Amino acid sequence: MSKQLPLVVTGACCSPLAREPLSEPQAVELAKAFKAISDPIRLRLLSLIASHEGGEACVCDLTDAFDVTGPTISHHLKVLREAGLIDGERRGTWVYYRAHPEVLAPLAAVLMPAAVPA
Amino acid sequence: MSKQLPLVVTGACCSPLAREPLSEPQAVELAKAFKAISDPIRLRLLSLIASHEGGEACVCDLTDAFDVTGPTISHHLKVLREAGLIDGERRGTWVYYRAHPEVLAPLAAVLMPAAVPA
DNA sequence: TCCCTGGATAGATGTTCATCAAAACAAGAC
DNA sequence: GTCTTGTTTTGATGAACATCTATCCAGGGA
Numbered sequence: 001m002s003k004q005l006p007l008v009v010t011g012a013c014c015s016p017l018a019r020e021p022l023s024e025p026q027a028v029e030l031a032k033a034f035k036a037i038s039d040p041i042r043l044r045l046l047s048l049i050a051s052h053e054g055g056e057a058c059v060c061d062l063t064d065a066f067d068v069t070g071p072t073i074s075h076h077l078k079v080l081r082e083a084g085l086i087d088g089e090r091r092g093t094w095v096y097y098r099a100h101p102e103v104l105a106p107l108a109a110v111l112m113p114a115a116v117p118a
Numbered sequence: 119m120s121k122q123l124p125l126v127v128t129g130a131c132c133s134p135l136a137r138e139p140l141s142e143p144q145a146v147e148l149a150k151a152f153k154a155i156s157d158p159i160r161l162r163l164l165s166l167i168a169s170h171e172g173g174e175a176c177v178c179d180l181t182d183a184f185d186v187t188g189p190t191i192s193h194h195l196k197v198l199r200e201a202g203l204i205d206g207e208r209r210g211t212w213v214y215y216r217a218h219p220e221v222l223a224p225l226a227a228v229l230m231p232a233a234v235p236a
Numbered sequence: 237t238c239c240c241t242g243g244a245t246a247g248a249t250g251t252t253c254a255t256c257a258a259a260a261c262a263a264g265a266c
Numbered sequence: 267g268t269c270t271t272g273t274t275t276t277g278a279t280g281a282a283c284a285t286c287t288a289t290c291c292a293g294g295g296a
Contacts, residue, residue: 017161018168018219027158027165034161038153039254040145043135047145050136059273072255074274093263093272101136101231111226113219157284177243190285192244211242211293 016112033107036083042076049086050099058094134230151225154201160194168217176212
């Protein structure tokens with residue numbers, strides 16, 4: 001469940017977009033991450049998990065918030081998992097997901113308009 | 119050329135992902151924006167334009183940086199334009215594109231892990 | 237005027253993706 | 267063991283997307 005390779009940004013690519021042109025490999029990595037969050041359901045899933053008390057949420061909590069079927073939620077969770085944005089763990093009957101904010105941070109940094117260079 | 123409606127984030131949606139759950143309409147808007155930058159070519163186009171001296175770049179400068187045909191570049195520029203991320207203007211023979219950093223800022227803010235609440 | 241060049245549009249094609257129903261799997265309860 | 271509930275995987279289907287070729291439009295120079 002948690003042995004996904006971290007497809008995403010390992011840290012070496014954080015100079016803001018507007019500062020210098022992205023290299024092609026950097027762009028490919030970043031595009032994968034942005035694609036993972038370019039779906040409304042996945043954005044809300046990530047948000048629900050990240051903002052949930054205790055930092056983790058049960059799938060059973062998540063499914064009710066959407067109009068789609070269980071398998072569809074499971075599919076979206078898998079996409080987020082493969083992007084390294086969340087991680088799941090089974091504890092007894094339920095599976096709990098937890099967000100990885102440190103993976104989001106570089107994405108935000110790249111988009112940041114290079115805050116006021118004096 | 120510049121009469122695209124601003125499909126994107128008009129400001130009212132900037133509470134970080136990890137702070138509180140996104141509403142469904144917020145998620146839909148944000149997902150559109152992220153989808154626009156979820157392609158390596160578009161990310162590099164945006165980066166090339168935003169980091170270009172003078173803040174604008176000629177399409178002729180952009181095309182050479184990629185292995186795809188002119189129409190494909192034109193298509194990607196259109197996607198970025200429709201997302202409100204860039205704007206194009208024809209001056210004589212050439213068309214110049216300019217980035218809108220103020221549209222990127224809210225996207226970065228949403229991803230930001232709610233920087234240290236003391 | 238006519239051509240040439242830069243750029244956008246139109247139409248077609250192959251691929252990727254979101255979704256669902258059905259089946260499989262995992263853990264408790266009986 | 268067998269039933270029940272919760273979650274993931276599989277396979278299929280229709281929509282969205284990236285890319286190409288061919289065509290069109292706008293400006294500038296002969």
